[in-house]
Amino acid sequence: MDLPLVSVVIPAYNRPHTLQIAIDSVLEQTYPNIEIIICDDSTDDRVQEMMVPYLHSFSQIKYHRNERNLFLANWHKCYDLASGEYINYLMDDDVFHQDKIKKMMYFFNEFDNITLVTSYRQTIDESGQFLPPMHATARLYQETRIMDGKMLGNVALACCLNVIGEPTTVMFRKKDLTELYGVYKGKQYSLINDMAAWLSLLSKGKAVYISEALSYFRRHPNQNNNTMGLQAFSEWLDITIASREDGFLNTNELYRTALESYRGRVGDHHQFVGDIARIEMILATLD
Incomplete structure (x- = not known):
């Protein structure tokens, strides 16, 4: 074949x-x-x-x-x-739309230097009924776009939220993922392992965002995401800082936005006192 x-x-x-x-x-x-x-x-x-x-x-x-x-x-x-x-x-x-693979492969076949293809994902409940989107799963663009990978990475980093998609959502070429899945700049991420993989891929080429729903993200009480709580945020600061080595958040303004998004999302929770102090030190160097 x-x-x-x-x-x-x-x-x-x-x-x-x-x-x-x-x-x-x-x-x-x-x-x-x-x-x-x-x-x-x-x-x-x-x-x-x-x-x-x-x-x-x-x-x-x-x-x-x-x-x-x-x-x-x-x-x-x-x-x-x-x-x-x-x-x-x-x-x-989760569930695939029946045309998911075909429509994503089109972009790999027809365009050069594509390292990640993602799409809008429709949220569903336990029985498969459609749910309104969450903030993270809202449609990013009304039309399909091809863009620089770092641009899409910056969108996620700037809001401290995986708007790119869960593992089900994204397709990539195996040779382009040069570290283990979930490893970024030598660090294994466990709670945001998908974002670690996406940043690794986005640093190497272009991304495609398809505006139609090509996968279905199921929400239910036994979901792994529901047990993470604030713990997931503990990895966001490390990956945000590390991403600059690959050219993400390449202006002080973007970097500041990402750090302040993180600070805003964790609030004054005692678990993140050390992270907040770390952010304040970094922000001071950007003034």
């Missing part, structure tokens, strides 16, 4: 029902050359049992049950097992 192989990689964990929906959304893709890599970090056998009929029927699905919980390393295992030229993570509770 002449079309490049796309690897859809799924780090699975204890959600057989939504995983089945996620897998079906990949099998229904209008792009024909796809493999599915599933690495199962579950604490029980429900996912493994659900996978049996799929493995009998679909040779393009590769399933691996971990002998012990790998946590972040499970993301790396999925990536390492992928044979495709292109990678798209898929969370086991």
Whole structure:
């Protein structure tokens, strides 16, 4: 087949029902050359049992049950097992639009120096019904845009919010991610590992933002995001500061905006006293 192989990689964990929906959304893709890599970090056998009929029927699905919980390393295992030229993570509770891969591959095939393609993502509830967008998932632009990668990175950094998309949303070329997924400038990020990967990719080329919904981001009570709380912000300051080495936030005005956004979002919470002091020192050097 002449079309490049796309690897859809799924780090699975204890959600057989939504995983089945996620897998079906990949099998229904209008792009024909796809493999599915599933690495199962579950604490029980429900996912493994659900996978049996799929493995009998679909040779393009590769399933691996971990002998012990790998946590972040499970993301790396999925990536390492992928044979495709292109990678798209898929969370086991999210869903692809049937044209997602085809429409994103168009930009890689037709334009030079594209290192990341993302899109608007529609928020859904437990049963798949549409929800109003959150601040992070609001449509960035009303039209599809190709832009410098650092420009899109700056949009996220300046508001201290991942407006680029969850792992499900983004497609990239495997060779362009030169550090492990979630590692940026040598540091492994655990709570914003997607942003770490996106900045690494955006520092190397152009980005595409597609204005139509090509994936569906499920919100539910057992979601990992709901357990992060303020802890997620503990990594934003480090990644904001590190991003300047790659040319993000390249003016004092942009850098100040990003730091003040962080300060505004964490408020006066005692957990971030050290971060606020650190920000004040940096801001003083920008005056």
